[in-house]
Amino acid sequence: MDWALPRLVTVAKASAWQYSSAADSEPGRNDSVNTNAACPADEMIPTPSTSHVDYNRVYEPAEDSYLLLDTLSASSESNWLRARFPPTSATPSAVEVGCGSGVVLAFIAANAERLLGRPDVTTFGIDVNEFACKATADTVSLAIKEAGPTNQSVFGGSINGDLMTSLRPGSVDILVCNPPYVPTEELPNESNLDEFADRADFGSDEAFDRDSRYLALAYAGGMDGMEVTNRLLDQLPEALSQHGAAYILLCAQNRPDAVKDRIRSWAHGWSAETVGSSGKKAGWEKLSIIRVWRS
Template identity: 55%
Template sequence: MLPTPSTSHVCFDRVYEPAEDSFLLLDTLSTSSEIAFLHNRFAQANSKQSTPPLILEVGVGSGVVLAFVAGNTSRIFGRNDILTLGTDINRFACQAASETVRKAIKDHDPSLFLDVVNADLASTIRANSVDVFIFNPPYVPAELPDLSRHDSFNVLSVGQKSTSFEQDSYLLELSYAGGEDGMAVTNRMLEQLPYILNPERGVAYLLLCAQNKPEEVKQRIRDWGTGWVAETVGVSGKKAGWEKLHIVRIWRNSMA
């Protein structure tokens, strides 16, 4: 089992605390079948002159998933020249996650951490640049928070040393509330995905819950066009035959 990054420095009053969904991503990315898939695609031994892959995680929260990847690149990808980049809409999460990744790299594998930028999904990422995309979205069917308050809640108020309770509640809502079917944010992200993903070697890992109707989501992705594949590669929390959480791997099969 690969080590789980430390998040002891993160304040979970306003940053999503690693939970079952985060750990399902860690577990899935370190299964022997995913490691074989990623090695086949990215390992130095398989493609001597291949350029360093860029890993993008959107909505990093505490940074536990990105740090796990950054700290275990040799095991997961078969190389340690991996670049990691994160985004989050919550500025406090950006700062916390940066620290989590830096610690993981220092403690484990010497891979290359870029930054965590404060952004809406992947709106600021250059076309075709992402090789591995990871997203644990706000997937709970719940009303989206009122974003008109974002600017004032995304920073400490002038003269204040800490955030207010209202501010913390808002920032945590951003991390879980997913609108109708819990898919409002994920649908916006899926629209951006073909644009940012590298057309040859790009692969995405998306977490969904049962209420997101994962079979319908996968079919919609396959309908993007020739070669698009979406398969469940990890599940957890079986409830009366319903898998509660799913990890869907999305990629383009150039052979198709």
């Protein structure tokens, strides 16, 4: 669908780039690993392969990633999404902000029928890390290819950009975000990332500095771990479609209950509920996923 990216992205935003996937030119290969997510019928759904991803430069799937997969594939959440986006409605768009390896977006694309009750979803990734954009393109394209001929999902592209600033208003139906949630004294400096992107002649010290900075962008959340998430929340009302829903991962120190109360206070009737949790683990490491939508 050549129309998909222009429909979603504000073309005037110079920070938005579309990455094609090397997987498009490769024969299908089946090296999917892990079976940690259950579908509505309690059938185990394979986790998409990320064996091609360089984890020195891109955030490696971990407990938070798998919590998102478990939450989206839970029967209660699948039923909610099926009612929200019935097969008679237009193909929904799914956008992952901070797409990293692309494992979550690939999971949605490859398992649209099981998660949404329909074979089609148009997917897009957004990340400030250009290596993550390229990794996501490969991961999602490969997962769609391996899903088989009945799957009608489309990968629209990866956008090298800042949160949702490059998206058209009201264009996102399903938003997923595992933001940098770890409390840190400050956010990483993004000012010279373009210098890294345009060079290939790195010395070992420079390469280490570049890779460390890219990885810090994936976890360092600033004050209370909420500086990036607060900006994301501010953009949600404009980015989501009328029936859109956002899934946002938080840790305990992000104060999820306060975040939900804040969202519920927005004008025009917004709801926020916890739909996934890492369990009873104490301290800031306890993770939760909130769903945000217009009531």
